[in-house]
Amino acid sequence: MTARTSVISISGATLAISATLPATYDAAGYGATTMTYTAIGEIENYGSHGVKANISEFTPVDTAVVAKIKGAKNYGSMSLTIGSIPTNAGQVIVAAAAESNNHYSAKMTYPDGEVHYLDVIVASHEYQDGSVNDTSKVAVELAICKKPVVVAAA
């Protein structure tokens, strides 16, 4: 696949998870043959992921202009909405990860081939039930612990 030169939808994007952590947190480490990723099926919403910095504000009286200072960075979390299939191999790993303190490796592949590797902790795994016409779903939050490793499409 070739890198995008125009905007695309994310239709066709996939997310896979691995209990294995890379030897190095870079493209080579995440892409090593020893890293086995299992696709998480039935994802209907990926939410968002990326960096947010804490902004400190200081307002000196003489200028009366708010000064902003960039502080700590937080790579936030990815909130997934998933159609619940308890036997789906990827969902089995996610459910186990939610009960574990371990970090996991996630691999998101965009339709044009761009890949984002994420170091995550599965922070939540909530069953969404609702009413008669609702689909049985699971809400999963992946807390992202490091800067995503982005591998551009070829």
Next chain:
Amino acid sequence: MSGVAIARYLLAHHAGLTAVVPAARIVAGVVPPGTVLPAIGITQVSGSERNTVAGTEPKKLVAERVQVTILAASYPQQKELLGLLPSALPATRGTINGFACDSITPEGEGPDLYSADPVIYEQSKDFFIRYIR
């Protein structure tokens, strides 16, 4: 289409309903003009699939709004048939005529309709039928 097939199979195999409307006059689609009354037509109003981002899952949950239209020879007969529909199309889960039915839920009734020539007493009831495709 499968929602119609599921509904038609259940209706045509419901003893209480077929005692009033023979299975041969419970049709998928619109009841042809000139059909002896009472008759029932089953049509699809709308349908949608549950979409995922990947779009590669082998099975999909499909939801169809299916309309069951009663064509009767009298108003009491119209209401009798309407009253039989809940038991003929109950909340259902399992294999129905080869289809993996997820659920059937009623979704409201239409108004009383009347045609003077020919005389037809008509009313519809909608159902949401979900199945795995």
